Amino acid sequence: MSSTTDSVHSVSSDEFATLIEKELEWNSSEDEDDIESDRIKRRKVEELDNAEESQEATSIAMVPQTSDGAVNLETCLHQAPIFGGMCSLCGQFVKDHPAVSLGYIHKHLKVGTEEMNRIRGSDLKSLLRGRKLILVLDLDHTLLNSTRIDDVSAEEEYLIKQADSLQDIPNGSLFKVDMIRMLTKLRPFVRTFLKEASSLFELFIYTMGERFYATWMAKLLDPEETYFNEKVISKDDCTQEHRKSLDVVLGADNAVLILDDTEAVWSRHRENLILMDRYHFFASSGRPFGHSGKSLSELKRDENEKDGALATVLEVLKRIHEMFFTQEYASNPTNADVRKVLKKIRAEVLKDCRLVFSRVWKLGERPHNQRLWEMAQQLGATCDTELDESVTHVVSTDTGTDKARWAVQHKNFLVHPRWIEAANYLWRRQPEEQFSVNQIKK
Template sequence: MTKDACTHPGSFGEMCILCGQRLDADSGVTFGYIHKGLRLENDEIVRLRNTDMKNLLRHKKLYLVLDLDHTLLNSTQLIHMSPQEEYLKSQTDSLQDVSKGSLFMLSFMHMMTKLRPFVRAFLKEASELFEMYIYTMGDRAYALEMAKLLDPQREYFSSRVISRDDGTHRHQKGLDVVLGQESAVLILDDTENAWTKHKDNLILMERYHFFASSCHQFGFNCKSLSELKNDESETDGALVTILKVLKRVHGMFFDELEENLVDRDVRQVLKTIRKEVLKGCKLVFSRVFPTGFQADNHLLWKMAEGLGATCLKELDPSVTHVVSTDAGTEKSRWAVKHKKFLVHPQWIEAANYLWQKQPEENFIVNQTKNP
C-alpha cells in the first residue's frame, strides 16, 4: 500500500501500523492497555467496535466494565491498619494459589487486599453473559496485581485491564478507551461522579468498606467490617444482588426487545428495570431538603423518580409514602393518621442499591427531640 493511499488507522510509537509513515504523536486515542504505544484513529475504533459488537451479539454477550476498589475488593496500606485489624496479618491467604483465598498480604506493595464476598462466583457467572473489563482509578501496577488476584488464570479479562494511566481525562473514566459500543456496555462502579458522560450505563454499587482506612476515607466515624470481625454475606451481599440485575438486563436485552439486535440499547433496558422498583409509589418529602431548596432538583427526588416513583410537593389522598427525617412534622403526622407509610430517606437509597422495594417497617422515622 502506498503511503498516500493509507488511511493510517493507528500507530505504534508514532509510526503508522500499516504503512510505517511517521504520524502526529497526538492523533487518535491511546490504547496502551492493549499494547504499549498503540494509538487508534476514530474510524478504526468505530470499525473495531462494529466488528466486535457483531461477534459479541452472535454469542449473546454484552460488555461489562468493572471498577475495583469498593466494588469488587477493598485494599489498605499496611501503615493505615488500625490496632483492631492487626489480627488480619496472621489470617492472610497464600499468594501461591490465589484462587482459593480472599485476604492477601501484598508486602511488595505494602498493602493488604480483601476480595468482596461472592466475587469469584460473580465473575464466573458474569463472564458467561458479558465480555468484561477492569477499569480503575488506581495506577497500572496496582490494576494488574488486582487482576491477578481476581483472575489468576486470565480467563475473564485477558488484557482488558484499564487504569488511570490509560484514561483520556484526569479524574474521569470514559468509554472512549473501551472497544465496545456504548449501547451494549454496562458499568459497575461505586462512584457515580467518575462517569459523568455515561451515567445511563452505570449500575451504582454499594461501597465495600472492609478496612478501617476505607471508612475514614469516606468520612465514616464507625468501625469497619474487619474491626467488627464481620463481612458481607456470601449468599445475599451486594454482588449477589447485582448479579441478579445483570442477568435480568441481559435476558431482557436478548429475549424481550423487539428491535433488531444491533438497534437495541442496554441503557433503555436499565431504565425500564429501574422504573419497576418503586412503581406505584407516590411520595411526599418532609424535612428532607434544605429550606428554600428546589425539591425536584434534589438527588433523592431524582433517585425516587428514576426508580419509578411519583414525587409530589403537597399531600393528597393518592400519596402512599411520606419520606421524612422527623416523625413530628405535620406531614409525618398526617401519614400516621391516614395510615400511609412513613419512611426514612434511607428507604429510597436502599431500594436504589438493592434494585428492590424494601420493607417499610425497616426504615422507621423517629421524632426529633427539641434541644
C-alpha cells in the first residue's frame, strides 16, 4: 500500500509506456465481461509483476484484490450511477446499460432506472421525515420574464438604464445580463416566495431554456446558492424534445408539485401540475401569446406584489403542504400522495357550482373533451348540458342565446368563460359580477 502513495518515481519513458500499454490493454479487454478473459488478465498481471518487480506493477496487481472486498467484479449488476462510462460500484466500463443522463449534476453522470427508483425511494423517506415535499419550478413566465436586448421596444429603452447592478443581485429585480444579451425582470414577490417555499419544499428549476441561460437565471434568483444547488434542469437534460418529464428529477412522483405556465409540456404529469398565470413584463414576451395591448413595461407598471400570482400560489402551496402532512401523510404514511391532496384542494374552488355552457365551443363538439369543461370539473363544479332548476351558473360568450336569457330570467349567474380560468389561476371562486358577459368584450 505504501508504494502507491509515494509521490514521484523516476522511470524512463519506454518502461513507462510498456507499463501503461499493459494497463490499457487490461482496461479494454475488460469490456468483454467473461470469466475466461478475466483469468488470463490476472495471469498477465502476475507475470508483469514477476518480470518487472517494479513498484508500479504492484499497484496494478492490487486490482484483483479489490474484487475480494465488498464488490464482486464478475457479478456486479451495475445498479449504481454510471460516471464517465464506468459503473460506480465496481469500476468496470458498462456499455448498453439503459440509463438517463443527469447532465445537470455532472456532465458525465448517468443513472439507470432501478437505481433511480432506489434513490427516489430512500430520498422520499428522509424528505418526508423532514416534513418537506419537492417543488419543480419553471423559469420563464413563472418566476421571471426575459427578453433579448435586441427586442426591447422603444418605449422600454428606459429600462436598460434602470437595470440593477449584477454586483448586488439580492436587492435587484431587473437585470441586464450582457453575457447572454438578455434583459430579465424577476416577478414581484419571487424572493419572498423562494424563501418561504424553500422551508416547505426542496426546490428544482426546470426550464426549456439553454443551460447557460438557466444557470444565469438561477444565479439571479438564488445568488447565495441555497435553493437550487445543482438542481437546475434545462433543455439539454430533457429526455424528450419539447417535453418536460420528472424522469430526470431525483424525486418520487407522489411527492412532487410542479409550477409552470405551460400545461402541454407536462403531458405525463398533469396531476402534479399547478398552472400559473403567465407573467409578461416585456412587450416582446406577450406578442407570441397574442397580447396586443401595451405591456407592463411600456405602461411602467408591474404585477401586484401582495396579491400577485406568486403570492396566491404560495398560499395554495402552504395549504397543500399542511394538508399533506396533517391528513394524508398522517393517516397513510406509506402511500401518501401529494397529487390526491392537490386534487382535493382544487375541487373545493368551485364546489356547489352547477354549470351549463352556452356558445363556448362549436355546436356538435363533445363537451366532455373541452378544456374548460375539464377545468371546471377539476375545480369541483358539476357540469351539465341541459338547463334545470339546480343550475347556478351559465357560462357563455354571448348574451343572446336561449340559455343566457334563461339565466337572466331566473336571476342566475351569467358569466364569461374567463371566470373559470380566473378561478383556476387564483384558486378562489371569483366575484361573478366582474365576469359578466357584457362587460368583457374581447
